[in-house]
Amino acid sequence: MKCIKCDTQMFKADLTEGLFSLMLRNKKKGVFETEKQSYVSCYVCENCGYIELYANNPKDLKLD
Numbered sequence: 001m002k003c004i005k006c007d008t009q010m011f012k013a014d015l016t017e018g019l020f021s022l023m024l025r026n027k028k029k030g031v032f033e034t035e036k037q038s039y040v041s042c043y044v045c046e047n048c049g050y051i052e053l054y055a056n057n058p059k060d061l062k063l064d
């Protein structure tokens, strides 16, 4: 994957908050609705520091 800012090859890194990997969450209003979750992948440009984030399983996050 190439950086959209400077066209340098990007590498994957873990985006965390301390010990925990960052996660996307989505949920309908209401106590009994189940929460949908997806982990996040992060790519970093070694030249300019630009980062890109991807949901690992975006379809699982979509509410019906």
Ligand SMILES: [Zn+2]
Binding pocket: 003, 004, 005, 006, 007, 008, 045, 046, 047, 048, 049, 050
């Ligand atoms: Zn870059």
